[in-house]
Amino acid sequence: MKNTWTALILMGCIGICFFLLGRGTTLSSEEGPGEGLIEEVIIEEEDIEITRQPDAVQTGNEESVERAIFISIPDAFEDLDRAPVKFYHDKHALALEKEGCEKCHSRDEENKFLFTFPKERDESSRDALMNSYHDGCIGCHQEMTDGGEKTGPLTCGECHVIEESYHKKEYLPIMPEYYEVLRDTYHKDCLACHQDPAKAAEDAGGLDWKSFYVKEQPLLEETWPEVLFDYYIHDKHDKTLEEKCELCHYISPKREKELADEGKEPTCKDWLREIDEEQSLTERETAHPRCINCHLERKDANEEKTGPIYCKDCHTGIERTLEEMADVPRPECEQEEKILIQIEEDARAKGVAFNHKAHQEKTRSCQECHHETLRSCKECHTLTGSDEGDGITLAEAYHEVSSPWSCIGCHETEKQKENCAGCHHLMESGLVESACDTCHTGSLDSLDVAKKLPQPEELFPEDLKDELEINMLENEYKPSPVLHKQIVKKLTDISNENTLASYFHVEETTICAGCHHLGPIEKNQTIAQCSTCHTTRKEPERETPTLLGAYHQQCLGCHKHMGGTEEEMPQDCAGCHKEKDLNQTEAEKQ
Amino acid sequence: MHVKRRTFLKQATGLSSLALFGKDGTTEASRLQVSSDQSGVLVDTTLCVGCRSCEKACNEINEDLPRKPAGSFKDESVFENRRRMDYGAYTVVNRYKNDNDLQKPVYAKFQCMHCLYPACVSACIVGAFSREANGAVIYDPWKCIGCRYCMAACPFQVPAYEFSNVLTPQVRKCTFCFDTRLTKGKVPACVQSCPMEVMTFGKRTDLIKQAQAKIKTFPDRYVPHIYGEKEVGGTAWLYLSGIPFTALDFPHLGYHPAPGYTEPIQHAIFKWFLPPLGVYAALGGIMWYLKNKKAQE
Numbered sequence: 001m002k003n004t005w006t007a008l009i010l011m012g013c014i015g016i017c018f019f020l021l022g023r024g025t026t027l028s029s030e031e032g033p034g035e036g037l038i039e040e041v042i043i044e045e046e047d048i049e050i051t052r053q054p055d056a057v058q059t060g061n062e063e064s065v066e067r068a069i070f071i072s073i074p075d076a077f078e079d080l081d082r083a084p085v086k087f088y089h090d091k092h093a094l095a096l097e098k099e100g101c102e103k104c105h106s107r108d109e110e111n112k113f114l115f116t117f118p119k120e121r122d123e124s125s126r127d128a129l130m131n132s133y134h135d136g137c138i139g140c141h142q143e144m145t146d147g148g149e150k151t152g153p154l155t156c157g158e159c160h161v162i163e164e165s166y167h168k169k170e171y172l173p174i175m176p177e178y179y180e181v182l183r184d185t186y187h188k189d190c191l192a193c194h195q196d197p198a199k200a201a202e203d204a205g206g207l208d209w210k211s212f213y214v215k216e217q218p219l220l221e222e223t224w225p226e227v228l229f230d231y232y233i234h235d236k237h238d239k240t241l242e243e244k245c246e247l248c249h250y251i252s253p254k255r256e257k258e259l260a261d262e263g264k265e266p267t268c269k270d271w272l273r274e275i276d277e278e279q280s281l282t283e284r285e286t287a288h289p290r291c292i293n294c295h296l297e298r299k300d301a302n303e304e305k306t307g308p309i310y311c312k313d314c315h316t317g318i319e320r321t322l323e324e325m326a327d328v329p330r331p332e333c334e335q336e337e338k339i340l341i342q343i344e345e346d347a348r349a350k351g352v353a354f355n356h357k358a359h360q361e362k363t364r365s366c367q368e369c370h371h372e373t374l375r376s377c378k379e380c381h382t383l384t385g386s387d388e389g390d391g392i393t394l395a396e397a398y399h400e401v402s403s404p405w406s407c408i409g410c411h412e413t414e415k416q417k418e419n420c421a422g423c424h425h426l427m428e429s430g431l432v433e434s435a436c437d438t439c440h441t442g443s444l445d446s447l448d449v450a451k452k453l454p455q456p457e458e459l460f461p462e463d464l465k466d467e468l469e470i471n472m473l474e475n476e477y478k479p480s481p482v483l484h485k486q487i488v489k490k491l492t493d494i495s496n497e498n499t500l501a502s503y504f505h506v507e508e509t510t511i512c513a514g515c516h517h518l519g520p521i522e523k524n525q526t527i528a529q530c531s532t533c534h535t536t537r538k539e540p541e542r543e544t545p546t547l548l549g550a551y552h553q554q555c556l557g558c559h560k561h562m563g564g565t566e567e568e569m570p571q572d573c574a575g576c577h578k579e580k581d582l583n584q585t586e587a588e589k590q
Numbered sequence: 591m592h593v594k595r596r597t598f599l600k601q602a603t604g605l606s607s608l609a610l611f612g613k614d615g616t617t618e619a620s621r622l623q624v625s626s627d628q629s630g631v632l633v634d635t636t637l638c639v640g641c642r643s644c645e646k647a648c649n650e651i652n653e654d655l656p657r658k659p660a661g662s663f664k665d666e667s668v669f670e671n672r673r674r675m676d677y678g679a680y681t682v683v684n685r686y687k688n689d690n691d692l693q694k695p696v697y698a699k700f701q702c703m704h705c706l707y708p709a710c711v712s713a714c715i716v717g718a719f720s721r722e723a724n725g726a727v728i729y730d731p732w733k734c735i736g737c738r739y740c741m742a743a744c745p746f747q748v749p750a751y752e753f754s755n756v757l758t759p760q761v762r763k764c765t766f767c768f769d770t771r772l773t774k775g776k777v778p779a780c781v782q783s784c785p786m787e788v789m790t791f792g793k794r795t796d797l798i799k800q801a802q803a804k805i806k807t808f809p810d811r812y813v814p815h816i817y818g819e820k821e822v823g824g825t826a827w828l829y830l831s832g833i834p835f836t837a838l839d840f841p842h843l844g845y846h847p848a849p850g851y852t853e854p855i856q857h858a859i860f861k862w863f864l865p866p867l868g869v870y871a872a873l874g875g876i877m878w879y880l881k882n883k884k885a886q887e
Contacts, residue, residue: 402809416810428807428808429807429808429809429810538777538787538790538791541792541796543790543800545787546787548785548787549784549785549786549787550787552639552785552786552787553637553786553787556639556786557637560639560694571639573641573664
């Protein structure tokens with residue numbers, strides 16, 4: 001009987017559900033306001049679209065460039081009761097230009113600004129901190145309102161603007177670094193890999209599996225981009241400050257003593273990015289007082305050249321390209337131009353000849369290779385790995401394919417850029433055994449042998465095909481032309497102009513292998529036909545694409561990756577396949 | 591042997607409750623045999639260029655579908671809207687924004703995923719849907735009564751209904767070219783027609799290996815996930831993508847077969863027809879009671 005009751009209850013539940021569902025739909029269809037609401041929302045959205053457009057055009061306008069600083073301080077406030085305040089610093093700074101920074105920021109013993117807010121900051125408790133912000137902001141606004149001046153808001157909702165997206169919180173598991181690649185949409189959940197996460201965490205050392213989930217910050221858009229202190233900005237400082245490195249950089253007392261003993265001047269290698277033992281210039285708390293105070297002092301002293309004070313002038317988000325920085329001198333660092341990287345005399349592989357100067361020219365700042373310090377790789381990345389080098393061994397630091405810091409990793413990234421990716425996107429990335437010798441030459445002379453590939457007509461004076469046609473889809477389209485000679489010539493030029501390519505494209509016929517991928521072809525060899533391997537019928541057990549697939553993947557894949565113009569490298573069907581005039585062909589047949 | 595009334599009742603209750611919810615939690619659909627030989631298709635969305643050849647080939651081979659002129663498949667304006675499969679198309683190609691590179695949009699083709707444990711087969715009360723040994727989930731219009739339970743059950747919202755046809759409407763969904771090509775030893779029309787060879791037809795187990803190898807060889811190109819390998823217990827069509835699958839409108843489904851949730855309830859309600867009998871008995875009892883009461887008065 002129990003079963004019947006269970007089933008009865010189930011049926012009852014389902015019945016109620018249907019009833020409620022049915023009622024819900026009839027309600028909404030009967031009552032006018034429900035539908036009206038939806039319409040209103042749609043109209044509003046359209047309005048926003050229209051009003052936003054002129055805004056986007058006025059990018060030169062100072063106010064539209066201004067980005068918000070979000071006052072949320074997650075460590076202290078954790079869960080916010082209200083949306084974080086979108087604070088526009090430059091708007092305040094410009095309005096209070098006469099009063100100066102003193103209006104909001106206090107000074108330290110040396111009469112330098114501490115760029116903290118508010119002046120009477122009380123961090124003793126959550127409420128105390130909140131109140132000090134409220135006193136700081138609203139106090140000033142109130143004062144100015146009383147004085148009859150134009151000022152900011154006084155009520156809660158005017159500063160804490162309700163925007164839903166700020167309350168969105170994401171929960172992501174903290175995973176070991178090597179699992180980080182798995183963090184795509186489907187791996188946010190422990191259950192994706194672990195059938196029983198609780199047990200897995202327990203096995204990992206008696207952990208609570210829920211502790212693996214951390215609270216991510218609310219999604220705050222629009223904040224200022226990081227300052228990229230590239231060679232250009234460094235050079236500007238260098239010239240204005242007459243190479244007084246100590247104004248920004250710090251030298252460790254130990255090293256200073258050593259240098260004094262030896263009677264030497266400090267070099268680039270000795271200057272650190274820290275300003276003292278603990279604080280680094282890369283942190284906002286350190287960089288702001290250091291930079292802005294200096295800029296302010298120079299401004300007060302009426303110096304000819306002074307630095308920016310407002311947010312938008314440093315945090316420009318501009319990433320200068322290498323071409324733009326071609327004429328910018330790189331810092332002189334007393335580093336030899338060419339060095340042979342050889343850690344041990346009897347190492348299994350020969351030493352690597354390395355041109356430091358050439359690499360300086362291909363980077364935007366020293367940090368692209370040297371991380372936060374300017375020390376050499378082997379000081380932190382030891383042969384067996386040390387804590388200072390995050391346990392990454394020297395061999396890994398040079399060879400790790402997935403890291404943007406390593407030699408190979410950086411070269412891999414270069415290969416996936418326009419001009420290179422056309423051929424390289426189809427090739428397996430990473431270390432190729434046969435390529436070890438290209439770097440490990442054991443002699444500095446190898447740096448001088450950068451080769452220019454011969455022009456195709458020199459290489460194949462007789463049998464280089466000028467132009468050919470592919471007429472696989474001849475029933476539907478006219479034959480597709482392949483400008484063979486032109487393609488080879490263009491690729492040869494690209495390779496010759498690229499320094500990296502001129503070292504690594506060793507064989508004279510390297511370019512040919514981009515399409516004729518069975519390996520570099522030899523001069524008097526007959527080239528294998530595509531259709532020898534790429535058959536017209538797909539063999540289920542073979543992964544080789546059919547002829548149709550191979551042509552399209554090769555041609556269209558290259559066109560898509562090379563970043564050329566549509567005319568030069570068509571990407572739509574009609575670019576290669578001209579429609580056949582069917583009437584005409586029928587007439588021909590007759 | 592003497593059995594006490596009490597013991598008998600206990601045993602009976604226990605046994606029938608077991609029968610109600612299935613002895614070991616297995617369901618009809620999950621008991622379907624999934625052989626390792628089963629076919630599948632691997633779709634590498636990073637290769638697709640949005641030429642719509644597959645849509646054209648699909649329309650040509652499936653004569654049930656409304657005819658469309660060949661030229662209409664060259665129209666790229668359709669990409670402005672997100673399309674779904676409907677009664678006129680078993681497959682559609684959509685265009686998506688590529689957050690990694692805004693210049694290069696991503697195209698993806700959709701059709702029935704041909705689940706290993708299909709919810710439509712489980713939900714269909716007349717058995718119009720069936721899953722063939724080679725993996726194709728097919729539909730028999732002669733059995734269909736037009737209840738459209740399949741449309742509600744499908745986790746991918748694939749089956750479409752021919753609302754425009756008043757007298758003989760059909761449910762429409764991709765057939766995996768079962769009658770037209772698969773049984774003749776040919777690959778599905780869309781797979782055959784694709785110029786970029788986005789799709790690979792083969793044994794499902796081989797395709798998974800192939801997909802894993804692709805992810806391993808080109809880790810920068812793919813998100814490390816094969817959609818359909820485990821989703822809703824596995825699907826015959828498998829997808830690779832360069833951008834997160836949610837950006838391609840793929841639903842985030844669990845790894846348990848969809849029928850596993852619906853069948854225990856659906857079947858319990860009609861199990862051995864006991865619950866309905868119970869309802870009728872209760873109603874009859876009430877009627878009898880009321881009648882008696884009236885008679886006494």
